[in-house]
Each structure stands twice: as C-alpha cells, then as structure tokens.
Amino acid sequence: MPRIRVLESWLADRIAAGEVVERPASVVKELVENALDAKARRITVELEEGGFKLVRVADDGEGMDPEDARLCLRRFATSKITSPEDLRHVSTLGFRGEALPSIAAVSHIEILTSDGEQATRVRAQGGSEPVAEPAAAPRGTVVTVRHLFYNTPARRRFLRSVAREAALCLDAVERHALARPDVAFRTVRDGREVLVLPAEEPRERAARVLGVDPETLLPLEASAQGLRVWGFVGVPHLALRNRSRQYVFANRRPIYSPVIIRAVEEAARTLIFTGHHPLCIVFLELPAGAMDPNVHPRKLEVRFADDRGVFLLVQRAVQAAYRSRPLLRPVPAAPAPLGEATALPRLEVREPEPGDLREPPRRLPPWRLLGQLLRTYVLADSPQGLLVVDQHAAHERVLYEHLLRSCTHHRAAQLLAVPVRVELTASEAAMLPGIADILREVGLEVEPLKGNTVLVRSLPAMPRRASPEALLRACLQEQVWDGASTGRQALERAASVVACHSAIRAGDALSEEEMRTLLESLAACEDPYTCFHGRPTLVMVPPRELEHWFLRR
Ligand SMILES: Nc1ncnc2c1ncn2[C@@H]1O[C@H](COP(=O)(O)OP(=O)(O)OP(=O)(O)O)[C@@H](O)[C@H]1O
Numbered sequence: 180m181p182r183i184r185v186l187e188s189w190l191a192d193r194i195a196a197g198e199v200v201e202r203p204a205s206v207v208k209e210l211v212e213n214a215l216d217a218k219a220r221r222i223t224v225e226l227e228e229g230g231f232k233l234v235r236v237a238d239d240g241e242g243m244d245p246e247d248a249r250l251c252l253r254r255f256a257t258s259k260i261t262s263p264e265d266l267r268h269v270s271t272l273g274f275r276g277e278a279l280p281s282i283a284a285v286s287h288i289e290i291l292t293s294d295g296e297q298a299t300r301v302r303a304q305g306g307s308e309p310v311a312e313p314a315a316a317p318r319g320t321v322v323t324v325r326h327l328f329y330n331t332p333a334r335r336r337f338l339r340s341v342a343r344e345a346a347l348c349l350d351a352v353e354r355h356a357l358a359r360p361d362v363a364f365r366t367v368r369d370g371r372e373v374l375v376l377p378a379e380e381p382r383e384r385a386a387r388v389l390g391v392d393p394e395t396l397l398p399l400e401a402s403a404q405g406l407r408v409w410g411f412v413g414v415p416h417l418a419l420r421n422r423s424r425q426y427v428f429a430n431r432r433p434i435y436s437p438v439i440i441r442a443v444e445e446a447a448r449t450l451i452f453t454g455h456h457p458l459c460i461v462f463l464e465l466p467a468g469a470m471d472p473n474v475h476p477r478k479l480e481v482r483f484a485d486d487r488g489v490f491l492l493v494q495r496a497v498q499a500a501y502r503s504r505p506l507l508r509p510v511p512a513a514p515a516p517l518g519e520a521t522a523l524p525r526l527e528v529r530e531p532e533p534g535d536l537r538e539p540p541r542r543l544p545p546w547r548l549l550g551q552l553l554r555t556y557v558l559a560d561s562p563q564g565l566l567v568v569d570q571h572a573a574h575e576r577v578l579y580e581h582l583l584r585s586c587t588h589h590r591a592a593q594l595l596a597v598p599v600r601v602e603l604t605a606s607e608a609a610m611l612p613g614i615a616d617i618l619r620e621v622g623l624e625v626e627p628l629k630g631n632t633v634l635v636r637s638l639p640a641m642p643r644r645a646s647p648e649a650l651l652r653a654c655l656q657e658q659v660w661d662g663a664s665t666g667r668q669a670l671e672r673a674a675s676v677v678a679c680h681s682a683i684r685a686g687d688a689l690s691e692e693e694m695r696t697l698l699e700s701l702a703a704c705e706d707p708y709t710c711f712h713g714r715p716t717l718v719m720v721p722p723r724e725l726e727h728w729f730l731r732r
C-alpha cells in the first residue's frame with residue numbers, strides 16, 4: 180500500500196511558514212519589506228508583547244486594488260516577478276510571494292489596503308480561506324498580525340522572552356531604517372514611541388539609529404568593475420566585543436555576509452583590539468545579476484558572482500576610511516608604572532592642525548623599550564598595554580614612506596661605483612621599457628645593453644643594500660603593473676618592492692639602538708599600523724587582555 184501522500188495545503192503552508200516566519204522579528208522584516216517595495220515614504224511599526232500579541236505595519240505606499248488584495252494571501256502570489264529571468268534581476272526586496280501566506284498560516288491576519296481609489300479589508304485565521312470586503316481607507320496598506328504562533332505552540336515555546344523578541348523586532352526595523360534613510364520610520368512598542376526617524380541623510384540616519392555622534396562615523400567609498408561600496412566605519416573606540424553593530428546591505432537589502440565582514444575586520448585589524456569588532460555599515464551596490472538573492476529561506480544571505488572582488492573592494496574602502504582625515508590619533512596618556520591597569524587607549528578624532536605638516540604626528544602612545552622576542556618582534560611597555568611590533572613589517576612601512584618622500588625630492592638614488600650587469604629573461608626584459616621611468620624615480624637606474632642584458636647604475640638609497648639583481652627581478656616580476664606603469668600607484672608599487680627587499684627580516688638580531696630607531700621612525704609614519712601588504716606592523720595587547728590571561732578579572 181502506498182505510503183506517500185501529498186499534504187493538504189493548510190499543512191503544507193504551516194510547514195513552509197516555519198521556514199519564513201521563525202519569530203516575531205521575521206514578521207516585522209517581511210511586512211516592512213513589503214511596505215518598502217510598495218514605495219512607502221513613511222512606515223509605522225507597532226508591537227505588543229514582543230510581537231506575539233500584535234505586529235502592525237502601516238505604510239503610505241501604492242496599496243492594492245481589490246483583486247490583488249484578495250490574491251495576496253495565496254502562496255506564490257506575487258506582483259514582483261513573472262519569469263525566471265526576473266528572478267536573476269530582482270530589484271525588490273520580495274519576490275517569492277511567500278511572506279504573507281506564511282504569516283497568515285500561523286496567526287490572525289488582517290489587511291486593510293487602498294490604491295487611492297478603492298479600499299479593501301481582508302481577514303484570515305491560521306491559513307483559512309481569506310474573507311474580503313470593501314472598506315474605507317486612504318492610499319496605503321495596514322497589515323495587522325495578531326496571536327502569532329497561536330496554532331503552533333511548539334514554535335512559541337522555542338522562542339525566548341518577550342523582551343528579547345521585542346529587541347529583535349526593533350533590530351529588524353533598524354536594519355531597514357539604516358538601509359533607507361530617505362523613508363521616515365516610527366516604531367511604537369506597547370504604546371510607547373521608541374524609534375522616530377524623519378527622512379534624512381545617510382550619515383544622520385546611521386548616527387541616530389546607532390546613538391553615536393555622526394563625526395565618529397568615517398565615510399567609506401570605493402568602486403571597481405561595476406561594484407560600489409559605500410557606508411561608514413566607526414572610529415576604533417566604538418568597536419564592541421560582539422558583532423551586533425555590523426550591518427551589511429547588498430542593493431539595500433540587509434544581509435549577513437561573512438565575506439564582507441571579514442574584509443572589514445581584516446582592514447581594521449591593527450586598529451582594533453583582539454576580540455573586538457569594528458562598527459560598520461557597509462552598502463554594496465552591484466548590478467542585478469551579479470548577486471543571487473534566492474539562496475536563503477528568509478532572504479538573509481545572498482551569493483555574489485565574485486566573492487574575491489567584493490572582499491578586496493570592501494577592504495580597500497575601509498583601509499582608506501581609516502587613513503583619511505580627520506586623523507585617528509591615540510591620545511597620549513600619562514605614562515603609568517608597570518603593572519598598573521590603565522584604561523583602554525582612547526582614540527579621538529580631530530581635524531589636522533597646521534602644525535601637523537611640519538611635525539610628523541605621533542601615532543603611538545609613549546613607550547619604553549623592553550627588548551626583542553624570537554628575533555622577530557620588538558616589545559615595548561606603554562600605558563595602553565604591551566606593544567608588540569613585527570620588525571620586518573614595521574621596517575618595511577618605515578622604508579616605504581621614507582622612499583616615497585625622498586623620491587619627490589629626487590634623493591632616492593645611490594650611484595654604484597661599479598655598475599652591475601644583470602642577465603634578464605626575455606619576459607623580464609620585455610617588461611623593462613614600460614617601467615624604467617618609475618624604477619628611476621625610486622632610485623633604481625637601469626640601462627639596457629645588448630639582448631636581455633642590462634646595467635644597473637644606481638640603487639635606491641636605503642640603509643641596507645639589496646642585491647641589485649634580486650631587487651630588479653622582484654620589480655619586474657611584480658604582477659600588478661598591468662599597464663599602470665606610470666603615476667602614483669605604480670610609484671607606490673615600486674616603492675613597496677624596494678622597501679620589502681631592503682627591510683630587516685624576521686630572524687635578524689637587533690641592537691637596542693636599532694630597535695629604538697625603528698619604533699621612533701614607525702611612530703612618525705603617516706600610517707604606522709600596517710605594512711604595504713596590509714599586514715599589521717604592531718599589535719597592542721591591552722591591560723585588560725593581560726588581566727584576562729591571569730584571571731585577574
Ligand atoms: N504593503 C503592501 N503594499 C502594497 N502591496 C503589497 C503590500 N504587501 C504585500 N503586497 C502585495 O502582495 C504580494 C504578496 O506579498 P508577499 O510578501 O507575500 O510576497 P512578495 O513580497 O511578492 O515576496 P516575498 O515572499 O519574497 O516577500 C506582493 O507581491 C505585493 O504585490
């Protein structure tokens with residue numbers, strides 16, 4: 180006897196609802212998304228008892244005519260796509276026609292909607308056949324969801340406290356409010372207004388939602404190959420121990436994106452203490468088709484066609500934001516005796532002062548040299564904790580900035596008493612004419628002889644001399660020239676290769692004097708926190724972390 184049966188539709192709907200409507204916050208999210216898709220300018224969200232008793236979302240969008248109002252509770256009923264092609268290019272937040280029927284399957288739902296001409300009221304309970312009647316209402320839609328999960332007590336028991344669920348509902352509103360600063364939001368919880376947001380500029384909106392000073396949000400901006408990243412990253416002291424203040428949007432859709440978060444954290448690594456996470460609001464705008472939104476039942480994740488490209492772009496934008504003015508500068512605190520716990524380093528944002536141009540800014544707190552560890556790291560005591568400096572990365576940064584400064588004054592070259600002949604491969608020799616000018620700027624003067632033989636006449640003036648052959652080869656093999664063999668970017672590229680080859684290495688023993696000079700030069704760098712490759716040059720182990728190791732807290 181056959182055992183497989185097709186489920187009755189009410190049961191199928193209730194199972195499907197479990198996927199879409201996980202908790203009250205999912206209802207809030209879906210209803211707000213529908214309001215935004217209907218081009219609302221103002222949205223009001225009301226919650227009672229964490230959304231279990233009532234979620235109501237009212238909008239002033241385009242509404243539905245009576246026929247659509249009757250249809251909208253049917254599964255797979257959507258006005259947003261019609262063909263598989265649309266699914267790839269979807270620009271609305273919804274596209275499945277699943278949200279309303281899923282919500283209706285596990286609640287008492289009422290929809291009052293008007294397209295400005297006719298108004299309709301539709302009601303249904305636990306997925307029952309909807310009942311529609313004519314009504315009177317201004318243009319827009321009000322969806323009221325009562326007694327959520329009344330017919331799925333197991334789901335209800337699974338959820339946490341009313342307070343926790345209310346917080347998650349507010350989080351859902353906040354995410355959409357961040358995404359759409361041009362829309363006004365009002366949220367009322369148990370009769371009290373808790374979040375009132377007029378339509379405003381993105382930065383004001385972000386600051387208001389997050390409760391921070393707009394000045395502490397550094398703007399992000401980068402684009403490449405049809406992708407654009409914008410948004411804000413918080414100054415380092417806004418970082419938290421959890422990720423609750425990291426927001427990511429793809430084409431204004433709030434998503435969870437490990438790729439993007441990893442890129443932000445990589446870029447922020449040297450500014451933020453271990454175990455903390457930078458505040459960020461990252462908007463990724465990409466052409467429809469470069470992203471698949473249909474990979475998660477609650478549309479929380481998306482798939483990018485080019486993960487790597489997204490990663491690099493976000494990382495670049497965040498790095499640039501931290502480096503941009505206003506400067507991030509650790510506030511020098513009074514030196515504290517060893518062992519005394521001090522507060523976390525405070526970083527303040529300030530405008531550059533005229534003096535900055537003459538006097539290099541101090542980017543490190545006051546320090547006292549402790550010594551070398553494993554012939555690789557230089558350790559120093561500072562009021563903000565233990566300073567651990569990677570000697571190679573730090574030296575690389577110092578030389579790199581030094582070289583860029585000296586080549587603007589044409590002081591980068593050191594003539595060789597005896598020029599050195601170098602035999603290149605055919606492909607290396609072919610690269611040379613394209614980048615010879617840039618190499619000369621950083622002090623590496625090369626003259627072609629016969630065939631693939633060249634003569635190196637001068638080397639960059641560096642404290643430690645690299646082998647002419649190795650240096651030239653490294654420059655020629657640098658993959659990143661691709662045509663960009665002139666201009667600032669190419670110069671930076673060349674300087675980075677030279678710096679890398681001339682820097683002290685891990686394993687080199689350093690004298691006290693050398694370590695001291697290294698730290699002093701690092702402190703005077705424009706950007707002391709990373710080497711050119713983006714690896715950190717220094718890590719601060721805060722007193723709190725040390726206390727944690729020894730269970731003092
Ligand atoms: N607030 C609203 N204003 C106007 N029309 C709405 C509103 N809410 C829903 N609709 C209409 O009802 C349809 C069904 O909504 P529903 O949320 O179930 O599906 P969807 O938004 O198309 O897709 P998804 O399941 O991905 O959210 C929508 O396509 C839209 O036409």
Ligand SMILES: [Mg+2]
Nearest residue numbers: 212213273278
């Ligand atoms: Mg929807």
